[in-house]
Each structure stands twice: as C-alpha cells, then as structure tokens.
Amino acid sequence: MLEMKNLSLTLEGDKGPVEILKDINIVFKDRLLYVFTGPNGGGKSSLAKVIMGIYKPTAGKILFNGKDITGLGVTERARLGIGYAFQQPPRFKGLTVGELLQLALGKDKAMKECSLLYDVGLCPQDYLEREVDISLSGGELKRIEIASLLARELKLAVYDEPEAGIDLWSFSRLTETFQNYHRMHDTTIVLISHQERILSLADEIILVADGMIKEQGSRDVVWPLIMEDACCNCRDACSEGNEEIVQCHR
Amino acid sequence: MFNAIDKHMLQTVAGMHDIPRGAYNIRKNGVGISRNTTANIEIKTKEDKPGIDIIVKPGTKDESIHIPVILTAEGLEDLVYNTFDIGEGADVLIVAGCGIHNPGDASARHDGIHNFIVRKGARVRYVEKHYGEGNGQGQKILNPKTIVEMEEYAYAEMELVQISGVDNTKRDTEARLHKNAHLFITERMLTDGVQLAESRILVELVGQDSSVRIVSRSVGRDNSRQVFYPRVVGLNRCRGHVQCDSIIMHQAQISSTPEIAANHAEAQLIHEAAIGKIAGEQLIKLMSMGLSESEAEETILKGFLK
Numbered sequence: 001m002l003e004m005k006n007l008s009l010t011l012e013g014d015k016g017p018v019e020i021l022k023d024i025n026i027v028f029k030d031r032l033l034y035v036f037t038g039p040n041g042g043g044k045s046s047l048a049k050v051i052m053g054i055y056k057p058t059a060g061k062i063l064f065n066g067k068d069i070t071g072l073g074v075t076e077r078a079r080l081g082i083g084y085a086f087q088q089p090p091r092f093k094g095l096t097v098g099e100l101l102q103l104a105l106g107k108d109k110a111m112k113e114c115s116l117l118y119d120v121g122l123c124p125q126d127y128l129e130r131e132v133d134i135s136l137s138g139g140e141l142k143r144i145e146i147a148s149l150l151a152r153e154l155k156l157a158v159y160d161e162p163e164a165g166i167d168l169w170s171f172s173r174l175t176e177t178f179q180n181y182h183r184m185h186d187t188t189i190v191l192i193s194h195q196e197r198i199l200s201l202a203d204e205i206i207l208v209a210d211g212m213i214k215e216q217g218s219r220d221v222v223w224p225l226i227m228e229d230a231c232c233n234c235r236d237a238c239s240e241g242n243e244e245i246v247q248c249h250r
Numbered sequence: 251m252f253n254a255i256d257k258h259m260l261q262t263v264a265g266m267h268d269i270p271r272g273a274y275n276i277r278k279n280g281v282g283i284s285r286n287t288t289a290n291i292e293i294k295t296k297e298d299k300p301g302i303d304i305i306v307k308p309g310t311k312d313e314s315i316h317i318p319v320i321l322t323a324e325g326l327e328d329l330v331y332n333t334f335d336i337g338e339g340a341d342v343l344i345v346a347g348c349g350i351h352n353p354g355d356a357s358a359r360h361d362g363i364h365n366f367i368v369r370k371g372a373r374v375r376y377v378e379k380h381y382g383e384g385n386g387q388g389q390k391i392l393n394p395k396t397i398v399e400m401e402e403y404a405y406a407e408m409e410l411v412q413i414s415g416v417d418n419t420k421r422d423t424e425a426r427l428h429k430n431a432h433l434f435i436t437e438r439m440l441t442d443g444v445q446l447a448e449s450r451i452l453v454e455l456v457g458q459d460s461s462v463r464i465v466s467r468s469v470g471r472d473n474s475r476q477v478f479y480p481r482v483v484g485l486n487r488c489r490g491h492v493q494c495d496s497i498i499m500h501q502a503q504i505s506s507t508p509e510i511a512a513n514h515a516e517a518q519l520i521h522e523a524a525i526g527k528i529a530g531e532q533l534i535k536l537m538s539m540g541l542s543e544s545e546a547e548e549t550i551l552k553g554f555l556k
Contacts, residue, residue, distance in 0.1 A: 073537075074534055074538050078538050078539060078540040090532045090535050092532060092553055093467075093553065094552075099553070152539070
C-alpha cells in the first residue's frame, strides 16, 4: 500500500548538510502492523515525517496505493488517509480537546468524542471542555494525540513513540484499543517504539539505524538480532549499582 | 426601527438579535434612539454633557444592561460620558459594544468615557466589543477610556475585545481596588492592514488582599502596529498578575511592556509577556488532520483570541 523507493533525506544542520536517511526501500502491506525500532537519532522519526510529507525527501519516491505522492504536501496526504501522531504533540491556547477531536473527525461526522476519550483512558466529562494547553500533562496530551488519530478513518497510521509519558499499565489496554479501531477501517499501522511489549505486537519489525534499514522481518527473526546487538558487552564486566567508577571498554 | 446595517452592527458588537431583555440604551450616530429601564436599573440622560447615568439598585440580581453604540455615517465625531453606579451586593451583566459602519471617505470616531463605581460586595461582568467596517477610505476610530473604582469585596470581570476593522484605537483603562476587591481583565485584539492599536492599563491595588489578573492576547497581521502597556501597582498586601501574549504575522510590529511596581513588602506581583509567530508544529498538526494551511492558521488564531 505504501512503498518507498531509494529514498534519501538530507537536512541542513548547524554545521552544514546532514544525511539523515540513506537509500531507504520499504514496502508496507495492507492491514499489517509494523514497528520501527532502533537507537536514538537513527532516523525513525524522520522516516515517519517523510511518510506524512512533513519532510520532503532529497531523492527517491513514495508511492501510495500505486500513486506517486512524493510531491504532495501534508494536507493532501492527510486527505488520502495518512495520519501521524507526534512524539511531542503541540499545544494550542484556546482550542479545547472537544474542538480538536471534532476537527479530526471532520465536519460531517456525528459526535463521538466521548467514546474516543473514554477509549484512550480519559474521562470525557473532565476533558472535552479543557484547552489543549500547558495545563495538560505530557501523558494526557499523548492520549489526546492518539485519540486524534483514532478519530479518523485512516489507511495508514503512524504513531511516534505513543507509549512515551503514558503509564505502562494503561498502555497495554491502549494498544488493544488502537488495534481494534484500525481493524475497523483496515488500517496499516506503523509504531515507532522501543518497548518490548509493543515489538511483540508487530507483524514485522524494521530496525532503523544510521539512517538505514538494518534489518526487516518477522518479530521472530528480528527480535533476537536486536537483543544481540543492543546488549552492550559491558554487561559482563560492569555490575549494577557498583559505586566504583565504571569504565566501558567496549 | 432598525435597518439591516443597524441590525448587523448590533448583533456583532452586542450579540443582539432583537431588542434585548432588561435595561438598555441604544445610541446611533450621536443620539439615543431607544431605551428601557427596569424596576432596579435606572438610565438617565446626563444634563451637563452627552452621555447617560446608569444606576443599579443595591441587591439587584441577574439583570443585564445593554448599551451598544453604532455609527453608520461618515464624518461623525461622537463623544460620550457614561457613568455606572453598581449598588451594594448587586450582580449584573453589562454589554457595551461599539460598531462603526463608515460608508464614506471622512473619518468616523467614537470616544466613550466610562466611569464605574462598583460598590461594596457587588459583582459585574462587563463586555465591550469594538468593530469597524465600511467600503470607503474613511477611518474608523475608537478611543475608549474606562475608569473603575472598586469598593470593598467588589468583583469585576472586564472583557475588552476589538474584533476587526478598527483603524485606530487608543484604549485607556484605569482601576483602583480597595480591600478584598478582585478584578479580572481579558483583552483580545486583532489588527490588520495598517491599523494602529494602543492599550494602556493602570491598576492600583490600594486595599489589603485585593487582586487583579490581566490577560491580554493579540494578533498583529499585515503592516499593523500594536502597543501594550499594562501596569499594576501594589500599595498593600495584594496579588497581581499580568500576562501579555501576542502572535505576530507578516510585517506587523508589536510592543509589549508589562510593568509591575510594589510599594508594600507583602505585594506579590508577576508579569509575563511573549510575542512570537504561530508555531510550525501547530500548523503541521492541523494539516496532518486534513486542514489546508490557511484553515489551520484560521483555527489557531480563532482559538487564541477566543
């Protein structure tokens, strides 16, 4: 359904151009759940932003259901059914939670903000009239962000670290919620995450590091590779809680 | 009695779809054209100068007073003095908008000078909306001056809104708060084109445990200019908070100078001011929900000025 071909991204940094993504090739299939994982700064969020159209790739193509969407902006892609939940959602002075969700639902839809909020673990009575401003905690804001994606009938939903700031007890229920919602609309899901619990939900895990796709495959194949790579060799030499100065010789 | 333009202006500045319930005084092109008083609210024409006295009897509850002013001719200069005497323990809503529909090339101007006495324990909510329109070159000028005296335990909320179309405004607001009086001022301002807006506020916290909160939000577009100068002076044990927040766009210029002064060791005063453009993340978030860039911008500004 979504295909990225030889995609590269170079952004202007303080010290000149920085190559963020290098020759990315991925094909997403309908209705599957993908998880991007990998070290910080490896390019996961950038890849998500390229999918949403927030970043324009420097080279390569993006096809959506066979149509070349490389040149389309954020609004056009949203209208095609692509959605993106921010890692750090912006706040809006004066805009209420209810109004934001109404915008996500679209003008013609019947109101169902209540059930959306309920499903992300927020009491509608307490939140519909509240402003999406600094008065909300990070966790509350993330839940509202997730609700703003659930509100839409998406073909592709990208969640950037949805669990960040949300307590893990609630989060296991939340993952079920967005799986259920997206099953209703046959949505393909991409989750960016480091959580083992989320990785275990994946149909496919994509390991992104150094701006490249290092591994891609079913969780049974990729998970052992990640564990092997992610565990630092220091583990043998260093002990937890040791008061002596620990030096890593890796 | 009202033509289509009058009705449109009255609805915009005072939310009036029809003749309001309760007390009212409607002024058009420099003369009062319609008035109603109630058992508890008296409205009298001043004898020494243009304007009215509005007297609310002590203990009056849940009544409203609409005193909209509309100007629909060019070349008019309307100066009016209104005095509000809100009796002890009363609780009322006052809606005082001014709309100018200037069809010609000469200026139309309304200077409203409002004097308030909010007596002991009284509560007032005051809403003032300013709006201008018209196809000619004529300027729409509004220079309101509001002076508020708040007695012990009085409470007032003042909502000062300039919606759009006012070419030139100089707004002056002064308040003196006595013991345990509380005042909450919210100001909303939008300027565009080459409009000029200046707002000065001076609140003196005279009495013990009096408090004031001033929240000013503005949007400056095109080549417009805005100047904000809210000041709070603490003369007793008191609390004051001034917050100015502006969104700047295009080639607009905004100057924001909140000032606090304490003349008492137990005065607690805070000021904050911020000017900035719309955050890119906000636009992208709304666009990623299918809004166009201009729809996203409109949504953000509408919320901000709400």
